[in-house]
Amino acid sequence: MLDTATDLRSLLSDPTLLATKAYVAGEWIDADDGATFEVRNPARGDVICTVPDLGRAETARAIEAADRARRDWAAMTGKERAAILRKWYDLMVENADDLARILTAEMGKPFAEARGEILYGASFVEWFSEEAKRIYGETIPGHQRDKRITVIKQPIGVAASITPWNFPNAMIARKVAPALAVGCGFVARPAAETPLSALAMAVLAERAGVPAGVFSVVTSSRASDIGKEFCENPIVRKLTFTGSTEVGRILLRQAADQIKKCSMELGGNAPFIVFDDADLDAAVEGAMISKYRNNGQTCVCANRIYVQAGVYDAFAEKLARAVERLKVGDGLEDGVTTGPLINEDAVKKVEEHIADALAGGAEIVTGGKRHELGGTFFQPTVLKGVTHDMKVASEETFGPVAPLFRFETEEEVIAKANDTIFGLASYFYARDIGRITRVQEALEYGMVGVNTGLISTEVAPFGGVKQSGLGREGSRHGVEDYLEMKYICLSV
Numbered sequence: 001m002l003d004t005a006t007d008l009r010s011l012l013s014d015p016t017l018l019a020t021k022a023y024v025a026g027e028w029i030d031a032d033d034g035a036t037f038e039v040r041n042p043a044r045g046d047v048i049c050t051v052p053d054l055g056r057a058e059t060a061r062a063i064e065a066a067d068r069a070r071r072d073w074a075a076m077t078g079k080e081r082a083a084i085l086r087k088w089y090d091l092m093v094e095n096a097d098d099l100a101r102i103l104t105a106e107m108g109k110p111f112a113e114a115r116g117e118i119l120y121g122a123s124f125v126e127w128f129s130e131e132a133k134r135i136y137g138e139t140i141p142g143h144q145r146d147k148r149i150t151v152i153k154q155p156i157g158v159a160a161s162i163t164p165w166n167f168p169n170a171m172i173a174r175k176v177a178p179a180l181a182v183g184c185g186f187v188a189r190p191a192a193e194t195p196l197s198a199l200a201m202a203v204l205a206e207r208a209g210v211p212a213g214v215f216s217v218v219t220s221s222r223a224s225d226i227g228k229e230f231c232e233n234p235i236v237r238k239l240t241f242t243g244s245t246e247v248g249r250i251l252l253r254q255a256a257d258q259i260k261k262c263s264m265e266l267g268g269n270a271p272f273i274v275f276d277d278a279d280l281d282a283a284v285e286g287a288m289i290s291k292y293r294n295n296g297q298t299c300v301c302a303n304r305i306y307v308q309a310g311v312y313d314a315f316a317e318k319l320a321r322a323v324e325r326l327k328v329g330d331g332l333e334d335g336v337t338t339g340p341l342i343n344e345d346a347v348k349k350v351e352e353h354i355a356d357a358l359a360g361g362a363e364i365v366t367g368g369k370r371h372e373l374g375g376t377f378f379q380p381t382v383l384k385g386v387t388h389d390m391k392v393a394s395e396e397t398f399g400p401v402a403p404l405f406r407f408e409t410e411e412e413v414i415a416k417a418n419d420t421i422f423g424l425a426s427y428f429y430a431r432d433i434g435r436i437t438r439v440q441e442a443l444e445y446g447m448v449g450v451n452t453g454l455i456s457t458e459v460a461p462f463g464g465v466k467q468s469g470l471g472r473e474g475s476r477h478g479v480e481d482y483l484e485m486k487y488i489c490l491s492v
């Protein structure tokens, strides 16, 4: 049971990782007006601590500091920046348990998942510490005898991030690591629900030797104000956002006035397709990780599960049995696999989707109600008889609900899977190589998992098409969003 910062600090090997001030221009600060906001533990609803509630003035100072600091940072060699990023990575891994406890306390995911997120976030810092040394340009044969053409890549300048509560470490790491690797300055604004993980990252960045001002963390409950500062301050040359498509639209509109370079990792509505030639046990295992990871609160979760008619009932039965083995509880308790939902609104959305499906004729196979633990705990749920006109088919549930849709043919399910404004992740299980080839090419998504329900890794380009976003994060492609390409034509 956690109910104060003291309680949480008592769980940490290094209590100094629980920072409760904002990190701006290399200083740990309060808000100019002394305002603060509460950070709550979603498992109990108790207040862990308060953090400063910064506004646009403090944010502008962070941006200006990043602009000053980035010049010497960019003047370092890639190898010198790489060494500091590698040290940051090493410190994240050394402190993974403490970072995970802080993450579980503020976000609710079980400790094992939180520790997995810490290592996942750290993997981006490791990956881009290596990429820092490989920001290559090119030479191009001249178009005239007296012309010499070169292309160089330079850091875009100051980048700013806005990130969600569901992966409060990894979503920042996936952005700040490439930005720092190429020599940018960076200002992060974490979700109000989960600022502590970002602040702990700043503690370790400082220890790793990231120069003052290069990386700041602005804590604020006023998301819209901070977003406007990022969009309207001309020093910010790059905005990188992870969150809902709705908010992504707002930010893109605001950034348009200055033609600001934007990366958008937005909402999803992932289809998970089980064909009749699938290995059903493997498909159930994949559905469990894809659907119930982070209690269904990920943008790449299976949101619609399509099962071919011949295996529909068998799959439903197997999945329900696996779901019933999940253990719901406080993420800091041993053996817990499923924590609370982030807040009451999240619970209400899950209840709305279930009620709408039942009203349309769907049935509950297991779960379907708030958990006996109360608060924002919810029973992991499987629904049968779900149809395309129900809300779960077009809206992201963002919770532990697996709606099972029955289909007959490959053509039918491809059409239904693609019938959405989203295009982030998709998954299918089959064994016929012809079917695998046809389906992986036909799905209109940025990412496709074939016979796997877990595709997230730092080595591959993460991102969506259609209204799931712009750009890619991770992989060798991940640095491009923080670079400007310059063409130089030399007349000799």
Ligand SMILES: NC(=O)C1=CN([C@@H]2O[C@H](COP(=O)(O)OP(=O)(O)OC[C@H]3O[C@@H](n4cnc5c(N)ncnc54)[C@H](OP(=O)(O)O)[C@@H]3O)[C@@H](O)[C@H]2O)C=CC1
Pocket (backbone or CB within 6 Å): 162, 163, 164, 165, 166, 189, 190, 191, 192, 193, 220, 221, 223, 224, 225, 226, 227, 228, 242, 243, 244, 245, 247, 248, 250, 251, 265, 266, 267, 268, 298, 299, 300, 396, 398, 424, 468, 469
């Ligand atoms: N594609 C991807 O990788 C991911 C996509 N998502 C999507 O995000 C949604 C769930 O996450 P959720 O956090 O609720 O998403 P939101 O889009 O509501 O919030 C994301 C972030 O944006 C901030 N924000 C909200 N409104 C504004 C605004 N007007 N201007 C500037 N910032 C704003 C939030 O602040 P605050 O929370 O303090 O209000 C939060 O930090 C789902 O749709 C999910 O699919 C989530 C994670 C990853």
Ligand SMILES: O=C(O)[C@H](O)CS(=O)(=O)O
Pocket (backbone or CB within 6 Å): 166, 167, 170, 171, 297, 298, 299, 300, 456, 462
């Ligand atoms: O925020 C999310 O949902 C993450 O992008 C999902 S993942 O990268 O952890 O798969």
